Amino acid sequence: MACGHSVPARRVASTHSHLLKGNASEPSFEWVGTDLEQVFLARPGCRREARMSSEKKDEMKSVGRRGFLRGASALGAGAAIGSALLPGCDDSSTPASQVEWDEAWDVVIVGGGGAGLVAALSAIEHGAEDVLILEKGSELGGTTAVSGGQIQAAGTSFQSAMVSGDTPERHLEYYLQAAEGVADEDLLRTLTENAQAAVDFMVSKGLTYVGVYGVSPIPTVDADLMVPRIHIPSAGGEDALQGGAAHVSVLKDAAEADGVETYLEAPVLGLVKDENEGVVGVKAMVGGVESFLQARLGVVLATGGFDRNQAMNKEFSPQQMWELETGVCYCVPENQGDGIKLGISVGAGLSGLGGTIGYPGATMGTAEEIGGIWVNRQGQRFCNEEGHYAYKMLHVFGQERHQAWAVFDQSVADVGGEALGGIFGGWSADLSAEIASGLISRAETLEDLAAALDMNAAQLARTVASWNEDVGEGADPLFGRTLALRPLETGxxxxxxxxxxxxxxxxxxxxxTSCRVLDMEGAAIPRLYAAGMAAGGFIGPYYPGSGTAVLSTVVFGRIAGEQVAGMLPQEGSV
Known part of the structure; x- marks a missing residue:
């Protein structure tokens, strides 16, 4: 197990005694922190003095407990690395004599994106009375809000209007084949068996779905399993919110109606454990003040992935690091792996690391009107250009120097930059701006183009000649492509x-499958749960298609909320 460094706990005089329920004995606690701003500088045995001044106590008193979606004072949340990534340190944690809580809640949820909102609603539905979401950012929604918001499911009424005979079992088999043997089958079964209920849950909150579509070809997955399952969300009519914004909007409205409390700009600094290794609360910045918040029933980690954390990418996902360095990232900046680091700090195991949700910027070969081929440094094709986006990006990463190019001729250029620019928002009409910037290379011959790219010119010529011959016969025998079977011959x-x-x-x-966080040996860490992309193990070497991440936020969020709400209050809770 990677080593960890824990910051000592300290006793805090309660500034919110009126918020605490009952007069219980004071159990022993352990403060396990990731020390988000100083973790690279930490050394074993160091102590952080964190006495609360009278001025801060007064400031804490001004932060009321009710008031949905209020923002805390501005606070810069530093990027962090979990203590388990620190080299040369031990795994010990320093126990505190006792902690007196600044606030007490039934359930504390770390992260206010799709998974956190669903977990909060589920906890309320299953009996929790006081549920708090701690969100590091200035607004709720996370990456879910800026995503397409699609969700995968089999057997829904929306899908049945287009496809007959699809079942959760077939959906599971699709996911298993895409995972190539490295995902947890039980987690995938949990997702697919609960997918229809997840769609029904979202509909009950006011969402609807206006279409269903399928995944592009994946050569390792049976074609008959690749039916339309990806549901497109909408909040209503033409002027209503669409996509992830619609998905999150209905969840926020439901959370407000159900009395879920939210603290914005409130990063969590660490977890608090009791003598039985159970997680019984968190340390967070609330109103600019370090505060201990008790979670009588438990804590749910729902902070998303480590999308933008360079150090974690280097450690866990070289492809993710490469994609950040060479492309662009559409995830929210708050996705720094905070929940994963918090879990690591209390001994959690990790699962399913390494894949990414990579979407190619190049459009050549992906639409009927846009021809072209993808080649590597040797001038060879290596995939079906119209195939599933994440599968293709995995194979781009696997090429020499992780390099590939989309090669096309003047007939494709004549389509115009608006179409060719694709997800990047379009290029200049005649590509002149992109050529001038060096993004696009142009040459009169294939040999000169290869020389400009330091590519194997002879092989590129052979590849194009073979392509032209094959498409002249109306087929792609090498990879089975069916779109834009057009020769490349016009310089x-x-x-x-x-x-x-x-x-x-x-x-x-x-x-x-109960969303309990497990340690390295597979034992559950008491009272700690995870949902959405902060959890792992249900995705293989590449992302298996749009709607999988949102499905995990709804299914696992609902399960985590139900499970934590069903816990008995911790002994000595207030």
């Missing part, structure tokens, strides 16, 4: 690097 010729529009990391805390 000048062009090439653009295939880089990623990254939509997030894959992998996280190891969980079971």
């Amino acid at each position: 000048p010729f062009y090439a653009v690097p295939v880089t990623s529009v990254n939509l997030g990391s894959c992998g996280g805390l190891k969980i079971d």
Whole structure:
């Protein structure tokens, strides 16, 4: 197990005694912190003095407990690395004599994105009275809010209008084949068996779905399993919110109606454990003040992945790091792996690390009107250009120097930059701006184009000649492509690097089907749960298609909320 460094706990005089319920004995606690701003400088045995001044006590008193969606004072949340990544330190944690809580809640949820909102609603539904969401950012929603918001499911009424005979069992088999043997089958079964209920849950909150579509070809997955399952969300009519914004909007409205409390700009600094290794609360910044918040029933980690954390990417996902360095990332900046680091700090295991949600910026070969082929430094094709986006990006990463180019001719360039720019928002009409910037290379011959790219010119010529011969016969025998089977023969010729529009990391805390966080030996850490992309183990070497992440936020969020609400209050809770 990687080593960890824990910050000593300290006794805090309660400034919110009126918020605490009952007069219980004071159990022994342990403060396990990731020390988010100083973790790289930490050394074994160091102590952080954190006495609360009278001025801070007064400031804490001004932060009321009610008031949905209020923002705390501005606070910069530093990027962090979990203590388990620190080299040369031990795994010991320093126990505190006692902690007196500043606030007490039934359930504390770390992260206010899709998974956190669903977990809060589920906890309320199953009997929790006081539920608090701690969100590091200035607004709720996380990456879910800026995503497409699609959700995968089999057997829904929306899907049945287009496809007959699909079942959760077939959906599971699709996920298993896409995972190539490295995902947890029990977690995938939990997702697919609860997917229809997840859609029904979202509909009950006011969402609807306006279409269903399928995943592009994956050569390792049976074609008959790849039916439309990806549901497109909408909040209503033409002027209503669409996509992830619609998905999050109905959840926020429901949370407000149910009395879920939210503290914004409130990063969590660490977890508090009792003498039985159970997680009984958190330390967080609330109103700019370090505060201990008790969770009588438990804590749910729902902070998303480590999408933008360079150090964690280097450690856990070289492809994610490459995609961030060479492409762009559409995830929210708050996705720094905080929940994963918090879990690591109390001994959690990890699962499913390494994959990414990579989407290629290049459009060549992906639509009927846009021809072209993708080649590597040797001038060879290596995939079906119209195939599933994440599968293709995994194979781009697998090429020499992780490099590939989309090669096309003047007939494709004549389609115009608006179409060719794809997800990047379009290029100049004649590509002149992109050529001038060096993004696109242009040459009169394939040999000159290869020389400009330091590519194997003879092999590129052979590849294009073979392609032209095959498409002349109306087929792609090498990879089975069916779209834009057009020759490349009209100079000048062009090439653009295939880089990623990254939509997030894959992998996280190891969980079971009850969403309990497990330690390295597979034992549950008491009262600690995870949901959404902070959890791992249900995705294989590449992301298996749009709607999987949102499905995990709804299914695992509902399970985590139900499970934590069903816990008996911790002994000595107030």
